[in-house]
Amino acid sequence: MKLYYNPRSRATIAKWMLDECGADYELVPLDFERREHKSPAYLKINPAGKVPALVDGEARLFENAAIGLYLADRYPAARLAPAPDAPERGRYLSLMVFSTSQLEPSMGDALLKLETPPPRGWNDFDITQDVVEQELGDGPYLFGDWFTAADVLVGSMFIWKRMWGGAPGRPKLEAYVDRLLQRPHALRMG
Ligand SMILES: N[C@@H](CCC(=O)N[C@@H](CS)C(=O)NCC(=O)O)C(=O)O
Structure with missing residues (x-):
């Protein structure tokens, strides 16, 4: 590979x-x-x-x-994904696609200080962060105690945002990033 x-x-x-x-x-x-x-x-x-x-x-x-x-x-x-017939599979697929279709472009807009006009295919960063906070619930991961590929995809966006520097984000999401960075293989740049 x-x-x-x-x-x-x-x-x-x-x-x-x-x-x-x-x-x-x-x-x-x-x-x-x-x-x-x-x-x-x-x-x-x-x-x-x-x-x-x-x-x-x-x-x-x-x-x-x-x-x-x-x-x-x-x-x-x-064990990074629910099985195709598992009830969690739909939410898992949705979060995987959401990470790059909505979260990533909305975060890019926010970091570059661009407006997200309504006709685009993604919500603004306030809304996409609301979605992640809601899906995270009490955590620690998006599927409770179960770490999945959705945490890699969604979590990478927030790790990446922290690497850009700037003001810390929402406490719940910053705590999520702290938890993810404790994993031995978590995203590192450079
Ligand atoms: N949505 C793509 C984004 C890939 C992407 O934007 N890669 C950047 C690096 S962070 C790249 O290759 N940039 C070089 C270029 O566009 O010339 C993915 O998730 O794979």
Whole structure:
């Protein structure tokens, strides 16, 4: 299995997933300055020219949410995903997709001090944080005591936000980040 990677990028999310799975994998570093992520060879793996991308035999994946979903199912012994017929499965799939379809762009808008106009496909960051707080409940994780791939995907956004610096966010979410960072393989940059 190969993870196309840059240590100062969102590819650290996919790496966290691989480590939580206990997967055997190879990191393939891509140098942004040399535009290696825009080379014809890499564009055949990820046509969007972004990292991460994962190659597992004949399987080719791009987008962190897809990689997280794939790995959690590929390594069932790691217990990172509810089974397809489990009642928690729907909420799990929703949180996985929400992490990159709503939470990530809304957080990006907030960090870049951009307005989120109503017609866009995501809510503003106040609302997406409300959603996460509500789904987290009393925690410690999104599924209570059970740490899942949804915590990797959703939690990475808040870890990433902390790395950007600036004022601390909501106490409940900051406490969630503190808990996640205690995991040995939690997202690290650089
Ligand atoms: N939604 C994508 C985001 C990937 C992404 O934006 N990657 C950035 C690094 S953090 C990238 O490759 N940027 C290089 C570029 O666009 O030239 C995912 O979750 O995989």
